[in-house]
Amino acid sequence: MKDVQVTTGGKLYLAGEYAVLTPGQTALIHYIPICMTAKACLAQETKLSSDMFAYSVDRTFDCNYQLIQASIDTFEAYSGQTLPDFELSITGKLERDGLKFGIGSSGSVTVLTIKALAALVDLDLSCDTLFKLAAYTLIKLGDNGSMGDIACIAYEKLIAYRSFDRQKIAEQITTSDLESLLDQDWGYEIEVLTPKLRADFLVGWTRQPAISRDMIQAAKSLIDQSFLKETEKNVQITKQALLTADKESLKAGLQKISDLLEGLSSAIYVDQLKALKEAEQGLDVIAKSSGSGGGDCGIALSFSPEASRELIERWQARGIELLYQEHWIEVRDDKP
Structure with missing residues (x-):
């Protein structure tokens, strides 16, 4: 039985927070390698668990697991195949003493889930595709954040991120299939930065x-x-x-x-x-x-x-x- 393990970290803004919520604005966002972990393996039946909650679920809708379940749906649509039964376990709440650090977000969970499934079925995803799949998932659920956090977490680098028109993409989600939507230029820019000063x-x-x-x-x-x-x-x-x-x-x-x-x-x-x-x-x-x-x-x-x-x-x-x-x-x- 194949077992895989992947991680994602968090992010913090250097500059451009709040403004980046407006399409076309730029933010500088730094990856923070304090990580959440996902373990996945093929199984007799599907079981999803997170240390955020005291119970596990399958793919039957559950409001607490909605983000994970929606990420699975997105990946399944992208891969073009029905996933076999699997177990997925997510740990690492990015907090201490019950207090959140504020470096992670729903974006961390989305990216992590998609990365784990890609590893499970041996599908290589580029950073950009990972970003688009995670952004698609959140926008479909009604999130209108800048998506800069997802860009940073997907690329795992310090980035300059120019935001796009999320409302426009939300409208296209209702009229376009995932494949054609991914092929489009959404209007964002992600540039990996290497600081040159000590x-x-x-x-x-x-x-x-x-x-x-x-x-x-x-x-x-x-x-x-x-x-x-x-x-x-x-x-x-x-x-x-x-x-x-x-x-x-x-x-x-x-x-x-x-x-x-x-x-x-x-x-x-x-x-x-x-x-x-x-x-x-x-x-x-x-x-x-x-x-x-x-x-x-x-x-x-x-x-x-x-x-x-x-x-x-x-x-x-x-x-x-x-x-x-x-x-x-x-x-x-x-x-x-």
Whole structure:
């Protein structure tokens, strides 16, 4: 009996959150390799289980397992064959002490399920196909998120993601078959980025839950053309700074984006995220909230080991936990 095991990680926004909900806007999103795991094998009958729930199901509709079941339906439609009976087990809730990290999402589960089934039937999927299948699944279920989280998780890299018109694709789902829809250009762009400057990428976990869906909707309602224009401008500045090792432009771009988020809604920078941001003072560091804000995680880029150590100590003193740290090395372009 064939057994397979696959993983997917999480994601955090460097820049462009909220704005990227508008089609055509760009966000920079970083892969976080804190993983969920799926194990699958052929079986006598189909059994789906997740450590999120205290029971297992088959493919009979269950509201708690709806996302997993819909992902299975999508993969089956894509593969063009009825899947044999199998067992699928998902573990890793991306949380601690019952508190979510805020780095994962429904997108993580969708990508993970599709990856596991592809491995089970020996079907190679490109990152782009994996992204489209997961996005199709969520859009079909009524999700109108930017799909940037799925793009990052599917590619497992730091990416620049330009969002597409999800409403247009949602309408086409009702009139087109999956194969023809996958062949279309949806209008998104996904560019894998390799930072070229020496820095520590740090994730601070506030242990506070993120702001509610209602508060997110309230913040979204305040987005105007000025916010979109200024955010896009500074996302592009930040992207170029990453690619050209321009530390000062990188810090300036991220600072402006942080200011724009703070100006958008007072709900984004709550006390712990303010503390996470203020800990940069006097250090060669730039920090900001990440994602919807109001809690969960913030990020920082530190440009010296001494600054990293001091920042971490300041965070710890305020009850902010270092969740993840990654060292970027300087990349020099070869010159003739």
